[in-house]
Every structure is written in C-alpha cells, then in structure tokens.
Amino acid sequence: MEFTITAEQQQLVEMVEDFARREVAPLTREMDENQTFLPPEVWRKMADLNLLASYVPEEYGGLGLKAMDILLTRQAWARGGGCLGSLLSWGASDGIGTVGILKHGTEAQKRKYLPGIISGEKISCFALTEPDSGSDAFKMRSRAVKQGDHYVLNGTKMFITNGPFCDMGIVLAITDPSKGVLGVSAFIFEKDFPGFSRGKKLDKMGMRSSPTSELIFEDCIIPEENLLGGEGMGALVANTTLHWERTGMGFAIGAMEYNLKLCQEYAAQRIQFGEPIGNFQSVRHRLAEMKIDIEAAKYLFYRMAWLVDTDQIPALLDISVGKAFLSKALLRNADAAISTFGGYGVCTEYPVQRSYRDAKIIEIGGGTYDIQLNMIGAALMGPRQKTKK
Ligand SMILES: Cc1cc2nc3c(=O)[nH]c(=O)nc-3n(C[C@H](O)[C@H](O)[C@H](O)COP(=O)(O)OP(=O)(O)OC[C@H]3O[C@@H](n4cnc5c(N)ncnc54)[C@H](O)[C@@H]3O)c2cc1C
The missing domain is CATH 1.10.540.10 (Acyl-CoA dehydrogenase/oxidase, N-terminal domain)
Incomplete structure (x- = not known):
C-alpha cells in the first residue's frame, strides 16, 4: 500500500x-x-x-x-x-x-x-428512502408504470438531502412488483417534470447546513430516456451509490482534526488552578485519544481509496468496518472536544457543540451503525441459520 x-x-x-x-x-x-x-x-x-x-x-x-x-x-x-x-x-x-x-x-x-x-448550475440529489422504508430500503412503495414513451411515477421520498433546492436527482421506484429487488428501477428526474413537488423542509438537530426534505411524485411524468441503467437495475444503481457514499464518508476525518486543533489551542490558553488546562494529564489523554481515532480512521479510509484507485473494489466488509468505526469515532471526538471546552463547549459561540449534533447523523445516514454491524456479522458468520424444531 x-x-x-x-x-x-x-x-x-x-x-x-x-x-x-x-x-x-x-x-x-x-x-x-x-x-x-x-x-x-x-x-x-x-x-x-x-x-x-x-x-x-x-x-x-x-x-x-x-x-x-x-x-x-x-x-x-x-x-x-x-x-x-x-x-x-x-x-x-x-x-x-x-x-x-x-x-x-x-x-x-x-x-x-x-x-x-x-459547472454548479445544477444541484442533484439521490432519493431512495421513503417514510416507511429506511434500512429496508428496497421495500419501497414508489411505483413507476410505463405508458407509451414515458413512465408515470407515484411515491414519496423521505430525508432527501438537497430536497428543498435540488434541480434534479436520481429516484428509485418499483417497475415490476413481482420481481422483488430485481423489480426496482432508477430514474433521473428534473424539478420541472410535471407532478414533481417538494414536501416540508425537515427541522433537524444536526447537519443543519444541509437542508433535507420530502420529495413528492404525483403522477410525475418521466421520459423513458431518463430510465437509468435499464429496468430492474435500480438496486445496482443504489448499491453503487451507497458504496460510494460510505467510502467517501472519510471526509469527516477532517472534522475530527478540526476539533483536535481547536482543543489544542483552547487547552494551551485556558488557565485553571494557575496553569493551562493542557498541562493536566486527563486533558492530554483526551487529546491523545482523539489523535488515536483520527489516525485509525485515516488508515481505514485511505486504504479504501487506495483500493478504488488501484481498481480493487473495496469489499463490503471493508466499507462497513470503515463506516461503523468512523461514526463512533466522530461521536467520541465531539464528546471529548466538548469536555475539553467545559461549559463553553455547549455554547453555540463555539463550533464543538455543532460537531456533536452533526456526528450523530453520520451514524444514521448511508446505512445506520446497526446495519453496518449486520453486514460485518454476515461477512463473518454467513446468512442467519434457522434451526428445525
Ligand atoms: C440528515 C439525513 C440525510 C439523509 N439523506 C438521505 C438522502 O439524501 N437520500 C436518501 O435516500 N436517504 C437519506 N437519508 C435516509 C437515511 O439513509 C435513513 O435515515 C437510514 O437509512 C435509516 O433509515 P430510517 O431513518 O428509516 O431508520 P429505520 O430503518 O427505521 O431504523 C430505525 C432503527 O432500527 C434499526 N434497525 C432497522 N433495521 C434493522 C436491522 N435489520 N437490524 C438491526 N437494527 C435495525 C436502525 O439501525 C435504527 O436504529 C438521510 C437521513 C438523514 C437523517
């Protein structure tokens, strides 16, 4: 490597x-x-x-x-x-x-x-999740029916990042209910397609600078040339996308580095008991643990990027290990940062409190922590076995 x-x-x-x-x-x-x-x-x-x-x-x-x-x-x-x-x-x-x-x-x-x-003219999004299907994403209700040279799409998508202002996006819907996962298809939609509208903007505790909303498709007309990857290829499109999302989440390592830098600066200048709090071993150990998480996360995500760049697709196991580790490391990092800042850490004047609220969402989006553990467990143990009574 x-x-x-x-x-x-x-x-x-x-x-x-x-x-x-x-x-x-x-x-x-x-x-x-x-x-x-x-x-x-x-x-x-x-x-x-x-x-x-x-x-x-x-x-x-x-x-x-x-x-x-x-x-x-x-x-x-x-x-x-x-x-x-x-x-x-x-x-x-x-x-x-x-x-x-x-x-x-x-x-x-x-x-x-x-x-x-x-060029930045168009902002896109990816619409898979629905009000009643999140982790079990392919149990979606959205339906697209072919009529002549277009599809008529009906359904509601939930928690869509960029939903309030996207110009276009990729949306998943069932085209053949008899085929299960192989009956799901992907489409490219544009905001001006008849029947498309946006639902309410969600009021979230974290990732607040990333607006999220429902998207509503009501007899939405999607031209047949906007079918993506062919009928029944939606799961493939979704899996390509989710792998991309999870391997790319290493961006959050930078947020851990930012918090550590803020903590180092704060611990050097905050005086208690006549000396900088950065002199105290408990504070130093906290910063040391933040550093350990950062370096471990770098190794996991740099390795995944290296695998992609050398045409060796990272295994599902690698991706889930990385995503699961990162989401908890981020929470530990934000928690340590708030502790280091003491009371000031929970005040909106300092950004460390925001990092805690944002970190929680990394644990949920792109497949929850539990789902990552399920995938790691499946890689270790194979499918769940049923015993005969
Ligand atoms: C801020 C934000 C942005 C998002 N952006 C997008 C987006 O752009 N596009 C998009 O399509 N989706 C998006 N999502 C949706 C996100 O992918 C889902 O929230 C996530 O997959 C979990 O689905 P859910 O919220 O329905 O929770 P549920 O699936 O209902 O899960 C609830 C709880 O049950 C647990 N659980 C569920 N099933 C199992 C199981 N089999 N084993 C163990 N535990 C289980 C979960 O881990 C969780 O703790 C976004 C979500 C958020 C919060």
Whole structure:
C-alpha cells in the first residue's frame, strides 16, 4: 500500500483548506442557525476551482481525479472549518446524486446531465428512502408504470438531502412488483417534470447546513430516456451509490482534526488552578485519544481509496468496518472536544457543540451503525441459520 501524498495532492489540499478557512468557516454558525446551505456565490467559486464532481472523466467535463484526491480535499475542507453539513450536501449533489449517472447512464444521459453538475448550475440529489422504508430500503412503495414513451411515477421520498433546492436527482421506484429487488428501477428526474413537488423542509438537530426534505411524485411524468441503467437495475444503481457514499464518508476525518486543533489551542490558553488546562494529564489523554481515532480512521479510509484507485473494489466488509468505526469515532471526538471546552463547549459561540449534533447523523445516514454491524456479522458468520424444531 502506498499512501504518500504527491506534490499535486498537497497543493490541492492546501488550496481547499485555505478556501474553507477563509470563505466557509465564517459562515458556518449562521448556516447552522438558519438551516441554510452555502450561499450561491460560494458554490460558484467552488465550481470555478473545479471542486464539483472532479472525479468525472475529462470527456464529460471533469478532471478525472482519483478517489484519494477527493478524500484528501474533502477532509481538508472539514479541517479548514468547513462544516460537515456543507460536505453532506456537496456530496449529495456531485457524489450520490451523480455517480449513478456516470457508472450506469447512457452516453446521452452523461452528456446531458454531468456538465451542469460540474459547472454548479445544477444541484442533484439521490432519493431512495421513503417514510416507511429506511434500512429496508428496497421495500419501497414508489411505483413507476410505463405508458407509451414515458413512465408515470407515484411515491414519496423521505430525508432527501438537497430536497428543498435540488434541480434534479436520481429516484428509485418499483417497475415490476413481482420481481422483488430485481423489480426496482432508477430514474433521473428534473424539478420541472410535471407532478414533481417538494414536501416540508425537515427541522433537524444536526447537519443543519444541509437542508433535507420530502420529495413528492404525483403522477410525475418521466421520459423513458431518463430510465437509468435499464429496468430492474435500480438496486445496482443504489448499491453503487451507497458504496460510494460510505467510502467517501472519510471526509469527516477532517472534522475530527478540526476539533483536535481547536482543543489544542483552547487547552494551551485556558488557565485553571494557575496553569493551562493542557498541562493536566486527563486533558492530554483526551487529546491523545482523539489523535488515536483520527489516525485509525485515516488508515481505514485511505486504504479504501487506495483500493478504488488501484481498481480493487473495496469489499463490503471493508466499507462497513470503515463506516461503523468512523461514526463512533466522530461521536467520541465531539464528546471529548466538548469536555475539553467545559461549559463553553455547549455554547453555540463555539463550533464543538455543532460537531456533536452533526456526528450523530453520520451514524444514521448511508446505512445506520446497526446495519453496518449486520453486514460485518454476515461477512463473518454467513446468512442467519434457522434451526428445525
Ligand atoms: C440528515 C439525513 C440525510 C439523509 N439523506 C438521505 C438522502 O439524501 N437520500 C436518501 O435516500 N436517504 C437519506 N437519508 C435516509 C437515511 O439513509 C435513513 O435515515 C437510514 O437509512 C435509516 O433509515 P430510517 O431513518 O428509516 O431508520 P429505520 O430503518 O427505521 O431504523 C430505525 C432503527 O432500527 C434499526 N434497525 C432497522 N433495521 C434493522 C436491522 N435489520 N437490524 C438491526 N437494527 C435495525 C436502525 O439501525 C435504527 O436504529 C438521510 C437521513 C438523514 C437523517
């Protein structure tokens, strides 16, 4: 395994960290309070810096960057103080709302939709979850029926990141109820398709700078050319997307690094009993544990990126181990940061409290912690065995 960071990667990382520090960190408190995403001018600047969907090959307008480049730059964003919510929405547009088109789309779909996402003109999303099907995602109720040259889609999607303002997205619906998972199909929708509307914006405790809502499809007309990957290929599109989401969640390591840096600075200047609290062993040990989690998470996620970049698809086991570890490490990190700041740690003036609220959502989104453990358990023990009575 080779994890050496190249000079180009280092340059990219410094540019993104600096951008996040200057342009995003000063906005994060307001975004959190008002539950708003990045202002359009910041999004435009990100597009100008080629930060959107830069993994897409050059023939479709991207830079063809590697998984490790993407991981390092998004980690740098969080380390520079760019909030996790902005990363979640960024990734919902150019990651989970895009990768299905790149991997399973027709040439025409790629040429029609990818350039707009890369230029920042279009914000995308990925709509799988429904009010009654979350972990059991393929038990969805949404139905798409073919009528002539289009599909008529009916259903409601829940918890959709970027739902309140997406211009387009990928939506999953059942096309053949007799086939179970193989009867699920994926479609590309646009906000102006007749029958599409947005439900209420959800008022969340964390990831508040990543607006979330229901999406409603009521006799929504989807042209047949917007079927993604062919009928019955929805589960494949969804699994490609979920693998992408989970391997990409390493961006959150940057948030742990940001918290550690804040704690180091605070512990050096906060005086109690006549000396900096950073002199006390309990505080030092807390920071040491934060560092251990950061380094362990880096190893897991850098390895996954390395596997992707060397055309060795990470195994489900690797992905679930990484996602499960990261989500608990983030919570430990945020908890330690609040403890280090004492009473100030729970005040909105300091960002460490936000990191705790945001961390909880990493544990839920993209497959809960329990589901990751189920997958690790299945890899270790095989399917559940039924005993005869
Ligand atoms: C902020 C946010 C953004 C999101 N963004 C998106 C998005 O952009 N697109 C999208 O499609 N979805 C999105 N989701 C949905 C997310 O993927 C689901 O919330 C998640 O998969 C869990 O589903 P659920 O909330 O319905 O919980 P449930 O599935 O109802 O789970 C409830 C509890 O039961 C446990 N549980 C369920 N089944 C099992 C089992 N078999 N074994 C053990 N425990 C189990 C769970 O771990 C959990 O603790 C988002 C969610 C949030 C909170």
